[in-house]
Amino acid sequence: MRPAQPVVLIVEDDPAINTLLVDLLESGGYDVITTTNGGDALEYIAAGGIDLILLDLMLPDLDGLEVCRTVRAAEGVVALPVLILTARGQDQDVRAGFAAGADDYIVKPFSAPELLARVHVWVRTHQRLQVNEALGLLAAIVTCAEDAIVGKALDGVITSWNPAAEQLYGYTATEAIGQSVVMLIPSERQAEFWRVMDAIRQGVRVEHDETVRLRKDGQRIDVSLCISPVRNAAGRLLGAATIARNITARKRAETALRQALQREGQLQGVLLAARELAHLVNNDLVVPVGTLEVLQYHPHLPPELRDLVDEAMLALLGAAQHVQQFQRVVRVEIKDTPVGPSLDLARSVERV
Numbered sequence: 001m002r003p004a005q006p007v008v009l010i011v012e013d014d015p016a017i018n019t020l021l022v023d024l025l026e027s028g029g030y031d032v033i034t035t036t037n038g039g040d041a042l043e044y045i046a047a048g049g050i051d052l053i054l055l056d057l058m059l060p061d062l063d064g065l066e067v068c069r070t071v072r073a074a075e076g077v078v079a080l081p082v083l084i085l086t087a088r089g090q091d092q093d094v095r096a097g098f099a100a101g102a103d104d105y106i107v108k109p110f111s112a113p114e115l116l117a118r119v120h121v122w123v124r125t126h127q128r129l130q131v132n133e134a135l136g137l138l139a140a141i142v143t144c145a146e147d148a149i150v151g152k153a154l155d156g157v158i159t160s161w162n163p164a165a166e167q168l169y170g171y172t173a174t175e176a177i178g179q180s181v182v183m184l185i186p187s188e189r190q191a192e193f194w195r196v197m198d199a200i201r202q203g204v205r206v207e208h209d210e211t212v213r214l215r216k217d218g219q220r221i222d223v224s225l226c227i228s229p230v231r232n233a234a235g236r237l238l239g240a241a242t243i244a245r246n247i248t249a250r251k252r253a254e255t256a257l258r259q260a261l262q263r264e265g266q267l268q269g270v271l272l273a274a275r276e277l278a279h280l281v282n283n284d285l286v287v288p289v290g291t292l293e294v295l296q297y298h299p300h301l302p303p304e305l306r307d308l309v310d311e312a313m314l315a316l317l318g319a320a321q322h323v324q325q326f327q328r329v330v331r332v333e334i335k336d337t338p339v340g341p342s343l344d345l346a347r348s349v350e351r352v
Helices: 015-027 038-047 064-073 091-099 112-144 163-169 187-201 248-263 265-284 286-296 303-327
Strands: 007-011 031-035 052-055 082-086 104-107 148-153 158-161 206-214 220-231 237-246 334-337 340-343
Touching: 007 015, 007 038, 015 031, 015 112, 031 038, 038 052, 038 064, 052 064, 052 112, 064 082, 064 091, 082 091, 082 112, 091 104, 104 112, 148 163, 163 237, 187 206, 187 220, 187 237, 220 248, 286 303
Parallel strands: 007 031, 007 052, 052 082, 082 104
Antiparallel strands: 148 158, 148 237, 206 220, 220 237, 334 340
C-alpha cells in the first residue's frame, strides 16, 4: 500500500494561481486541498490531517492574518506550518504576517522551484516536530507505566529500564542498562529466552508468555510477558521491547484455589446429594400440604380439628421452606451449637 502523502491546504481565491499551485504541489508529491475563503479553511484545519497551509492574505471573507492568528491560538495545531503567499510585499506587511504567527512569507510573483523547496523544508520540519512530540509522549508513558518495560538489543544487552522495572526486578536503571538481560532469567529458562529472541529477529511479536524471572535478591517471580520487535523509522530491526507484569500473587491464588477444590471434592458430592434429597422431599410435601389446604376450607370441619389442621399446615410449610433452602446450598459453612458443629444453613445457601 502506498504511504500517505503530506497534505497541503491552499487558501487562495485567484483561480489561475490556485491551478498553478495545485499542479506544482501534486508534481512534488503532495496531496492538495483547496479553498477560496478563510471560513472553509478553518473548518478543514479543525478536521485535522493538514501538514502545511499556503495562505493568501486578501480573501473574500476573513482576512488572512485573522486566519493565521486563529490557527496559532487553536490547541493541537500550534505547530502547523503556515506560509503566507501574497502580493502584499511591503515591510509592514511582512512584519504583520510574522506577528500573526506565519512561519514564512512569500511574495507574488514567486519562483515555483523556490516555493516548492520552502514547502519541502517546512513539511519535513513539521514531521520532525510530530515525531519528537510522539517520542516525548511515549517516553512519558513508559516512565509512568505500572508495567516493567525493558528495551534490549538483539544480543540481549539491556538498553532501557523504566521505574516499574526497578520495582519489579530490584535493579536500578544504572545497574541494569548495559548488562545482559540473561541476569533476570533462571538457568533452566535461558534456552526458552533465546528461542523467543530468534522469533523477534524474524519480526514476530510474542504476546502474554507466562514464565519465571529472577529479582536482584534471587527471588523467583512469575511474570506475564509481551515482547515486541523495535524498528527505526526506516524499518530496520534494532532490538526488542519487553513489557512484564508481576503475576506471582495470581499464581499463588490459583494454587490455593486448586488445593481448596481438592480438599472440598468430597464435600461437593455431599452437597449434590443434599440438593437431590431436598428436591425429592419437596415433591413429597406437595400432597400433604394440598390436602391440609382442602381441609382448612372445608365448611363442616370441627373447630378442634381445624386448630390441629392449622398447626400441621404451619409445620409443613416451615419444613417446605427448609427444604427449599437445602436446594440452594452451594457451600458448607459451619457454626458451633450446644451439641457440636452444625451446618449454618443461612450462610451456605445461594443468595437470591
